[in-house]
């Protein structure tokens with residue numbers, strides 16, 4: 001997916017690699033994990049989603065859906081976590097996290113794309129119902145600003161479910177999200193190779209893409225211990241130095257807005 005045109009002078013003027021992210025966002029974390037694994041130096045622009053720092057005209061000028069993450073690479077804007085991962089893998093091929101063979105490569109691409117496209121249905125819905133609903137509630141002013149800025153139908157429909165402007169989430173929504181999570185987990189278990197990775201014999205973008213979703217489910221209280229194969233898979237990722245940095249910021253979101261991340 002190519003970079004999107006931007007009307008943001010702020011973004012167009014940025015030099016080097018910049019990531020607009022939230023420390024506790026699964027989509028941001030999969031990109032941060034890849035940056036950490038590649039040892040690429042980058043500048044982070046932290047947005048506190050609970051404080052609605054993303055609901056801001058300046059940020060919507062950079063990302064038209066107001067979502068994190070957004071990558072800005074020498075003034076080129078890339079949105080959607082899957083597209084950002086593919087962009088970084090092409091731009092900085094070493095070390096590479098793309099499987100060798102065409103079948104494993106195709107599987108990897110499908111897992112990465114699904115991590116971003118199933119996100120709203122499986123990760124976000126479950127987390128909002130179980131954990132975020134109160135914390136993420138908007139004031140009347142924030143709701144008004146959000147509906148002025150947001151044009152994306154999927155986001156409008158999603159946020160109306162928890163901000164009081166639409167029908168609230170129901171037990172059936174929670175059930176549907178849990179069923180999708182179970183289906184995904186069954187597919188992940190079936191895909192995991194003897195070497196313990198999702199798309200072939202080596203750790204790849206596919207594993208990074210789903211590790212962050214796993215952490216979100218864990219924090220939202222999803223019963224994960226019914227899936228020992230996946231628990232072991234995640235434990236291997238959590239043991240990597242790159243993940244420790246993700247976990248550190250997730251536990252203690254930064255107070256500063258702009259942060260420098262050194263390469264390895």
Ligand SMILES: N[C@@H](CCC(=O)N[C@@H](CS)C(=O)NCC(=O)O)C(=O)O
Pocket residue numbers: 025026027028049054066067068069079080081082115116117119124
């Ligand atoms: N498909 C998008 C989803 C991005 C997304 O939903 N990000 C969440 C955090 S994980 C967010 O920005 N939430 C704020 C909101 O919905 O306003 C991607 O993969 O980048």
